Amino acid sequence: MATGLFSGSSTRKRNGGAVDASIEDQLDDIREDIAQLVALIADRGVAASRETKSKVRSTRKQAESDLQDLLESGEQMLSDLRSRYADTEREVRRAVREHPVATLGAAAAIGLIAAALLRR
Numbered sequence: 001m002a003t004g005l006f007s008g009s010s011t012r013k014r015n016g017g018a019v020d021a022s023i024e025d026q027l028d029d030i031r032e033d034i035a036q037l038v039a040l041i042a043d044r045g046v047a048a049s050r051e052t053k054s055k056v057r058s059t060r061k062q063a064e065s066d067l068q069d070l071l072e073s074g075e076q077m078l079s080d081l082r083s084r085y086a087d088t089e090r091e092v093r094r095a096v097r098e099h100p101v102a103t104l105g106a107a108a109a110i111g112l113i114a115a116a117l118l119r120r
Contacts, residue, residue, distance in 0.1 A: 096103045
């Protein structure tokens with residue numbers, strides 16, 4: 001490391017050359033230290049950038065996988081809903097064929113209740 005300006009160096013003279021040379025040496029040392037610091041910061045920045053890119057890729061792959069799972073789950077739920085709807089439709093048709101009078105009575109009762117509720 002560079003010697004300080006106020007250190008008790010025996011090479012320092014009041015009138016000239018050694019003091020100027022010492023300052024020049026110290027400035028050169030400071031410049032080298034700054035260059036090393038800049039290089040270190042640049043290396044750390046590159047490493048952080050690589051790490052961030054890796055994390056982004058991993059997160060993107062996970063998101064794509066989760067989206068695919070969600071789409072498959074949604075398609076399965078839609079298929080189940082269609083199946084249940086078809087089963088319910090068959091049951092309603094069967095009930096109407098087996099009990100037509102009861103079905104008309106239930107429809108009339110529902111109509112009267114709806115009309116009473118809508119009047120209020």
